[in-house]
Amino acid sequence: MPPPPWEVLLLVAQLLDPKTLATASCVSKPWSSAMSSDHLWKPICLSHYPSSLHLITTNPSLSARHLFALLRSSSQRRRRNPSIPRISLRHLIFAIDVFQRDVPVLSLAKPGEELLRSDHGGVFRFEAAVNDGSDAILEVGEVVKIGWTVVMKGWRGAFRMMDRVGKGRAAGGRGLWFSEELPRPGCCSASMGGGLEAELGLELCDDRVGDEEGRRRVGRMSLGLMSIADWRYVGVDDGLLYLQHFLLPNNI
Numbered sequence: 197m198p199p200p201p202w203e204v205l206l207l208v209a210q211l212l213d214p215k216t217l218a219t220a221s222c223v224s225k226p227w228s229s230a231m232s233s234d235h236l237w238k239p240i241c242l243s244h245y246p247s248s249l250h251l252i253t254t255n256p257s258l259s260a261r262h263l264f265a266l267l268r269s270s271s272q273r274r275r276r277n278p279s280i281p282r283i284s285l286r287h288l289i290f291a292i293d294v295f296q297r298d299v300p301v302l303s304l305a306k307p308g309e310e311l312l313r314s315d316h317g318g319v320f321r322f323e324a325a326v327n328d329g330s331d332a333i334l335e336v337g338e339v340v341k342i343g344w345t346v347v348m349k350g351w352r353g354a355f356r357m358m359d360r361v362g363k364g365r366a367a368g369g370r371g372l373w374f375s376e377e378l379p380r381p382g383c384c385s386a387s388m389g390g391g392l393e394a395e396l397g398l399e400l401c402d403d404r405v406g407d408e409e410g411r412r413r414v415g416r417m418s419l420g421l422m423s424i425a426d427w428r429y430v431g432v433d434d435g436l437l438y439l440q441h442f443l444l445p446n447n448i
Contacts, residue, residue: 214240214264237261244268281436282444283348285312290419293343294332294398301340302332302398302414311419319428320435321395321420332414334372334400339363342374344396344419346439353443357394364398371399377424381441391424392438 209217209231217240221231237260241248245267252258285308294302304326311322326332334340344358357378364372378392396419400412421435422428430438 209236210239214268218261232259232261234260237264240264241267279437281433281440283436283440285309285432285436287349288439288443289347289349291343291345291347292396292417292419294334294414295341295343296334296338298341301334302326302417304417316432318431319420320432321418321429323416323418325416326414333411334398334414336372336400336410336412337363338410340372340374342396344394346443348443355439355442358396360396367397370402371397373397375422378421378438381438392430393422393424395420395422 209220212220217231217236221228238252241252241260241264244264248260248263248267251263252260288308290304290306290308290311292302292304292306293300304324306324311324314323316322339361340363342358342360343356345354345356347354358374358376360374360376362374364374367373373395374397375393375395378394380391397417398414399416399418401415421430421438423430
C-alpha cells in the first residue's frame with residue numbers, strides 16, 4: 197500500500213500527546229520537519245503553559261516545540277528528589293567555647309553521635325547537658341563571647357559556625373540565645389532559599405551561685421540551624437548538605 201498522504205498524517209498528529217509526537221519526529225527528516233511544526237506544538241504549549249503565549253509574542257522566531265521542551269524540563273528539575281548528604285552527624289564534632297571578660301567559662305567538644313541521642317524530631321536542633329566536670333558560671337547581663345566550630349573527624353575540615361560577641365537574648369529568664377547569619381553556600385535545597393542562621397542557646401539553672409544575683413550556672417545548651425525564610429529549623433539532611441559544602445574538599 198502507498199504511504200498515507202501528508203495531510204492525513206498531520207491530521208492524526210494533532211491528536212497525539214507530546215511524547216508520541218516527539219517520537220514520531222525521529223522517524224526521518226521529513227517526519228521531523230512535519231512533526232515539529234508550530235501549528236502542532238503551539239496548541240500543546242498553550243494548553244500546558246498558557247503564559248507561553250506572551251513568550252512567543254515577544255520572540256516570534258522561537259520554536260513552539262523548543263519552548264515546550266524548555267518549560268517541561270524546568271518543571272522536571274523542580275520535582276527532582278533532594279540531594280542526599282555525603283556526611284552524617286557521626287562524622288562531625290561540635291566544639292563550643294564560651295568566654296566572659298576574656299576568661300573561658302565553658303569549653304565543650306560534642307561528638308555528633310552524642311547529639312543524635314537527643315529528641316531532635318528530624319530537624320537540625322540538638323540539646324546536650326553541660327557535664328565537662330567544671331562549673332560553667334555566667335554573669336547574666338554581661339557581654340559573652342561565643343565560638344562554635346564544626347570539625348570533621350580525622351581533621352579533614354573545619355567550619356566556623358558562630359563567632360558572636362554580645363549579651364544574647366533572654367529566654368523566659370532561664371536562658372540566653374545567640375544567633376548569627378551564615379554565608380550562603382550556593383547549593384542545597386529550596387528550604388535554604390532565604391539563607392540560614394546558626395543558633396546557640398545556654399540554659400541556666402534556677403539556683404544562684406554565691407551571693408550575687410546575676411551569677412547563674414549553665415546546665416544545658418542547644419545548637420541549631422534555622423531558615424531565615426520562614427524562621428523554622430531546617431531538616432537534618434539540609435543542615436548536613438550545608439556543612440559538607442564547607443567541610444569536604446572540592447565539594448560541588
